[in-house]
Amino acid sequence: MKKCVHKHLHHKQELPALTDRLRRQSRKITGPRAAILEILRQHPHPLTIKEIFSEMPAGECDLATIYRSLHLIEKMGMVKRFHFHDGAARFELVAEGDDGHHHHLVCTKCSQAVELEECFPVELERKIAKENGFKAVTHKLEFFGICPACQR
Amino acid sequence: MKKCVHKHLHHKQELPALTDRLRRQSRKITGPRAAILEILRQHPHPLTIKEIFSEMPAGECDLATIYRSLHLIEKMGMVKRFHFHDGAARFELVAEGDDGHHHHLVCTKCSQAVELEECFPVELERKIAKENGFKAVTHKLEFFGICPACQR
DNA sequence: CCTGTAAATGCAAATCATTTGCAATTGGAG
DNA sequence: CTCCAATTGCAAATGATTTGCATTTACAGG
Numbered sequence: 511m512k513k514c515v516h517k518h519l520h521h522k523q524e525l526p527a528l529t530d531r532l533r534r535q536s537r538k539i540t541g542p543r544a545a546i547l548e549i550l551r552q553h554p555h556p557l558t559i560k561e562i563f564s565e566m567p568a569g570e571c572d573l574a575t576i577y578r579s580l581h582l583i584e585k586m587g588m589v590k591r592f593h594f595h596d597g598a599a600r601f602e603l604v605a606e607g608d609d610g611h612h613h614h615l616v617c618t619k620c621s622q623a624v625e626l627e628e629c630f631p632v633e634l635e636r637k638i639a640k641e642n643g644f645k646a647v648t649h650k651l652e653f654f655g656i657c658p659a660c661q662r
Numbered sequence: 663m664k665k666c667v668h669k670h671l672h673h674k675q676e677l678p679a680l681t682d683r684l685r686r687q688s689r690k691i692t693g694p695r696a697a698i699l700e701i702l703r704q705h706p707h708p709l710t711i712k713e714i715f716s717e718m719p720a721g722e723c724d725l726a727t728i729y730r731s732l733h734l735i736e737k738m739g740m741v742k743r744f745h746f747h748d749g750a751a752r753f754e755l756v757a758e759g760d761d762g763h764h765h766h767l768v769c770t771k772c773s774q775a776v777e778l779e780e781c782f783p784v785e786l787e788r789k790i791a792k793e794n795g796f797k798a799v800t801h802k803l804e805f806f807g808i809c810p811a812c813q814r
Numbered sequence: 815c816c817t818g819t820a821a822a823t824g825c826a827a828a829t830c831a832t833t834t835g836c837a838a839t840t841g842g843a844g
Numbered sequence: 845c846t847c848c849a850a851t852t853g854c855a856a857a858t859g860a861t862t863t864g865c866a867t868t869t870a871c872a873g874g
Contacts, residue, residue, distance in 0.1 A: 533842095536842095536843095536849090536850085537850075537851095538840080538841050538842075538849095538850060538851065539841075539842095540840080540841070540850090540851065540852080542851085542852075543851090558831095559831080559832085560831090571852085571853090572852070572853050572854070573831095573832090574832090574833075574834085574852080574853075574854080574855095575851080575852055575853075577831090577832060577833070578833090578851080578852085579851095581833095593745065597830075597831065597860090597861090598830090598831070599831085599832090615790060615791075615794055615796055615799070617796070624794050626790060628786060628790055630782060630803065631783075634780060635805065638767060638778060638780055638805060639767075639805075639807060642767055642776050642809075642810075643809070643810040644767055644769070644805075644807035644808060644809055644810070645807055645808045645813055646807050646808050647767070647805055647806065647807035648805070648806055648807070649803060649804065649805045649806065650802070650803070650804050650806070651782065651801060651802070651803045652801065652802050653787065653790060653791075653796075653799055653800070653801045654799065654800055654801065654802070655791060655796035655797055655798050655799035655800070656796060656797045656798050657794075657795070657796055658794075658795040658796070661797055685871095688820090688821085688871095688872095689821075689822090690820090690821055690822065690869075690870045690871075691870075691871095692821090692822065692823080692869075692870070693823095694822085694823075695822090710860095711860080711861085712860090723823085723824090724823070724824050724825070725861090726823080726824075726825080726826095726861090726862075726863085727822080727823055727824075729860095729861060729862070730822080730823085730862090731822090733862095749831090749832090749859075749860065750859090750860070751860085751861090
């Protein structure tokens with residue numbers, strides 16, 4: 511069983527630490543970007559673009575800007591993208607140095623997500639890759655069910 | 663490890679067996695539906711709507727009809743819907759009585775998919791559900807990598 | 815075989831998530 | 845303080861999927 515280290519996520523990263531990562535790549539620290547990072551910091555859960563947009567103080571900043579910013583910081587490895595049951599991508603901050611690999615238990619009623627420790631057995635993944643001659647194999651794994659609250 | 667029974671899929675179901683399932687639900691056997699089922703039968707792999715559309719003899723039948731038909735037969739449990747890396751849903755026939763639960767190893771270059779026997783350990787899934795108070799828990803699991811052909 | 819009717823279809827327009835072109839703006843190195 | 849690449853807003857373009865509606869059709873029952 512893979513040892514997961516995603517608990518890092520719960521030690522909220524400081525905003526300066528996040529902006530530094532941008533600066534190091536000679537990226538500008540703009541109003542929208544600072545706001546996006548702050549919102550992600552405040553919500554240690556996967557957020558949709560729409561959710562980020564509506565958290566935005568005064569609704570400032572275009573949706574397109576959020577899409578572009580998330581692409582950028584995703585490519586930089588600062589956030590990870592997840593896909594749950596509905597069609598919207600969700601993003602979660604990733605600690606520097608972490609690969610952000612982990613999974614969720616998602617409620618199909620309210621979309622609330624619990625972060626999980628468990629992961630697919632590595633040896634088994636290696637075996638699958640080998641048997642089929644595939645290289646650079648990873649996996650996406652999400653659990654779906656009804657959360658306690660939605661069971662009424 | 664869960665014992666998977668999806669090998670059934672490879673014993674192609676006969677077309678009459680498929681149309682009977684429709685008839686039993688008082689659904690009409692129309693030209694487009696017969697064509698769709700036949701195409702799915704001929705391709706024991708997850709197909710996108712577009713792929714089904716282009717396999718369609720003479721390009722007959724509207725895209726909307728394919729979407730509607732697949733919704734219908736999905737609700738009837740005749741096909742299962744999968745999501746790989748690109749944004750398009752893919753559908754695969756499911757044998758009657760089977761729940762179609764299985765996973766794939768997908769090439770991120772060419773989207774070729776290999777059906778897998780392996781599944782996430784049931785006991786572990788039960789433990790995850792229990793520890794978080796979730797009911798009716800299932801999972802989606804797909805592996806991604808570079809297939810032998812795409813490694814050059 | 816004929817018919818009534820619910821089920822299905824085609825077509826076009828609507829939605830939803832996301833992307834992109836472009837001209838105007840701006841952060842921050844020097 | 846200046847300059848220029850990086851960013852942004854806005855609007856229009858995509859791509860997948862859905863839906864409204866008027867028209868057609870499969871097939872149960874006579």
